[in-house]
Amino acid sequence: MTLTRLPARRPEATAPVVARRDRLDKLDLKVSPYLYVAPFFAVFALVGMFPLLYTAYVSLFDWRLGDDTAKFVGVGNYTELLADPQFWNALVNTISIFLLSSVPQVIVAIAVAVLLNTNLRLRTGFRMGVLVPYVASLVAVGIIFGNLFGVNYGLVNSVLDFVGIGKIDWQADRLASHLAIATMVDWRWTGYNALIVLAAMQAIPPELNEAALIDGAGPWRRFTSITLPMLRPTVIFVVITSTIGGLQIFTEPKLFSAMPGSDTGGSTNQFQTVTLYLYQSAFDNQQLGYASAIAWMLFLVIVLAAIGNYFITRRLSR
Amino acid sequence: MRQRLLATAIATAVVAGLVTACGAGDAADSKIHLTIATFGEFGYEDLLKQYQTEHPNIVVTQHKVGQAAPHHKELFTKLAAGSGLDDVEAIEEGYRAQVMAKADKFNDLSKIGPADAGPDRWLPWKYEGGKSKDGKLIGYGTDIGPLAMCYRTDLLQTAGLPSDPDGVKALFSSWQSYFDAGKTYVQKTGKPWFDTSTQIFNAMHNQHDVGYYDQNDNLVVATNPDIKKDWDAVTQAIADKESAKLVSFGNEWQAGFKTSAFATTVCPAWMLGSIEQNSGPDNKGKWAVSSAFPDGGGNWGGSYLTVPLQSKHPKEAAELAAWLTAPQQQIKAFVAKGPFPSQVQALQSPELLNTTNAYFADPKTGALYADLAKKLTKAQYKGPADGQIQDDVFAPALQAVEQGKSAADGWQQAVAGAQKAAK
Structure with missing residues (x-):
């Protein structure tokens, strides 16, 4: 060099x-x-x-796996993709799962961080405790949640049945399947984000709170006027990382499928995400060119989402 | 200062060196190293030890993967990459057509293999299945999956249906009689007749001479009347509440065995193990295997051993594959792990015929399946995307109907999906 x-x-x-x-x-x-x-x-x-x-x-080629004579198609894959209902379906699923998981996740993470920041007994124990789900293997989590949300013999449905709500078909119903997958994501990531927020919370100079206290500000006023604004950079960070992770969600929906090893995301693709569709295109359908086009579209979507996110979070916490 | 510059340069060089130094360096002994890649249980562990004792100049390493799907994904990726494959690669029936589409990347075993591995070793249709379109022998057959019907004697009795081996023959003589018996069962007990519509549909589908593709690789899903007829029969059975709607091989399906959620299931030879495991010791003696299968028998699954062109020792690899698929070895594999042999001689061996499975009501399962295997005459022609159409198109479409979609909408989903998969 x-x-x-x-x-x-x-x-x-x-x-x-x-x-x-x-x-x-x-x-x-x-x-x-x-x-x-x-x-x-x-x-x-x-x-x-x-x-x-x-x-x-x-992505500019009609490239099959193992194909030695890939044909140049220019933007053909992209135009096909934009007209592909399965892609838009996957995109809507991804955004739906992302919103259902990330919004409650960030709010709960801040709430948990506030609780952990109070004078608890066994404080370190609790703080480590919220991180435990993050340590668990993602695949194990996926299999266990898939079991919990089983339609006929799952624990969740047994409880719902017992309290009289009746069974929900977590596999068949689109929104129900998104909720189940979002639960899986939240269970794993809320504690992790709570610790990041907690670290930022502890970096807030105590003088600010003390001054506000002397001025007669209540706990809620101090939270909205001091803690939240001071947390802004951290919340932006948490939101952006969970956006990137959320839009790339793969393992959870793949393992959630009742059909083992299936990449279809349910019987009518009701919970197939963009990455799952990418994976299916590349390794089941063996259309690498098309899969590459999906990858680039996903990249663009994430960039757009990250920019949008940045502005929204900035405005909200101003 | 100058030393720092030097140190930096060295550090950079070391990092670069580390990156490039990975790999390289085979053990420099004179022995021939062979590798074999299998999935699930082929029962080859002891056989490979035996082979190495008999051939002291050969060292064999086996790579095992749990499931067929990841094994084949890896196979196709490495085939495309041009390196990384084992000397002997197992392929499964469901992926056979996809492999045959890339037949130019495999060795012709009829040219490099030993003479004793000739056509008369296997059941004729199994041997033909190992050939590519242009007649190259790509794979040596290992096992097959003759289809039988498994039923719960106790559950059939509670519904007032016959449950002895001869009695059930009438119930299982055709799909019509099978679904009719199911209707009676549902009326009497209020419980589903079979586990899932996909298992039934696949079994029905595999009995036809022409399946999703015709011999010229044209997709005929929309025009083949047999497929639509099967679809109508199965979706009607779903409407009649005959299906327990449990997704095949999923964990709810496994739990369904234990809770006696259904009374019958199609069972290829390799299924007996999962029935026993899933149903548990409490249900011992309640399951029975019937040699009667609706509209005649069929085959589901089974594998082949191939030698990719990538192999550095194709001749030795072919010898190993030929040895492993010889009748006396497949018998040992069957005794060890249960894959049902596809070799003519093996099907006559007393070891196989006398095999019993005490878990089942009528335990002479070895003889029963051997009989079924001999009745099979040919296998359906499979087109390039056949496996995908079965698993990723028809299975989800049937599942959608079980989840409440109308049969007509489900059919549209299946046809459109098949056209997309075959593109």
Whole structure:
């Protein structure tokens, strides 16, 4: 890289040794920092940037898995995708699951953080406790929740039946399946986000609260006027990361399906998300070009969502 | 200062070196290293040990995957990547057509394999199934899944239906009589007759000469009258409340066995293990296997061993595959783990015929399935997307009807889905 550009022995190398050392020092000052960060960027270029760009390239072809004669179709995959009802269905499912999971998740996470910030006994125990779901293996969580939400023999339906509400077909009903999957996501991530919010909460200077207390502000007033505004950057961070995660949701809906190993997301794709459709296109239908187009569309959607998110969160917590 | 620059350069070089240094370096002994990739239980563990003792110059490593789906996903990806496959790769019946579409990436076993692995070793249709369109022998047959009907003797009795082996023959003589008996059962007991409509539909479908594709790989889902007839019969049975609506192989389906949620289920030879495991010791002796199967028998599942072109030792790999699929070895595999042999000689061996399964009411299961296997004459032609149409199109469409969609809408979903999958 930069090293190779170092001047070899140039004719004026007869200059005094001190001057040469000086030049090297300057070079060192300028170049070394870049060399130190270079490994990261080299690895990123290899495993991050290259796949990203190559996916864009593949998305321009009608490329079957193992196909040696892929046909160039230009934006054909994208136009097909925009007219594909299954894609829009998957997008709506994804956004629905994302909203059903993220909105309550952030609100509950802040509430949990407030509770954890009070003077509890066994405070550390509670704080570690909310992180336990995050430690559990995602696949194990998926299998257990799939069982809990079983239509005939699931625990949730047994309880609903017992209290007289009656069984809900968590697999068949679109909204019910989204709720079940959102529950899975929330169970796993709320505690994690609560700890991040808690850390930010503890960084709020106590003087602010004390001053407000002296001015006669109640707990709710102090929460809305001091805590929430001070948490703004953290909440933005939490919202953006949960947006990225939420829009890429894959494992939960895949494992939720009653049909083991199925990528269809239910009998009528009622809970098939965009990544699940991507996976189905790539590895079941073996249409890698089409799958790559889905990947890029998803990327655009996430970028748009992240920008939108940023502005909304900024306005809300102003 | 200069040293720092040097140190940085070295550090960068070391990192770069580490990245490139991965891989490379086979053990430099003179032995031939073979690998074999299987899924589920093939029962090869002891056989491979035996093979290595008999062939001291060969070392075999087996790679096992739990389920067929991930195994085949990996197979197709590595086939596309051009490297990474094992010397011997197992393929399952449901993926056979997809593999045959890439037959140019496999060795022709009739050319490189040993002479004793000839056509007379297998049931004729099984041997033909291992061939590609242009007649190359891609796979040696391992096991098959002859179809029988399993039923709960106690449940049939409570509904006043005959439950002895001869009595049930009338119930299971045709699909019509099967669904009629189901109607009676539902009326008498108020409980479903079979586990899920997909199991029934797949069994019916596999009995036809022409399935989702014709011989020229044209999709005929919309025009093949047999498919529509099966669809109508099965959806009618759903409307008559004959289906327990349990998704095959899911955990509710497994629980359904234990809670006696249904009275009958189609059972290929390899299903007996799951029936026993899922129904549990409490239901021992209540399940029976009937050799009568509606509208004649059928086959469901079974596998082949292939040698991809990627293999560095194709000849040795073919020898290993031929040895493993020889009758005497498949018998041992059957005794160890239960895959039902597809070899003519194995079907006559006393070890197989005398096999009993004490879990079932009439325990002579070995002889029963051997009989069924001999009756099979041919296998349905499978087109390129056949497996997907079965699992990702028709199974969900039937499930949708079980969940309340109308049969007509479900049919439309199935036809549209099949056209998309076959594109």
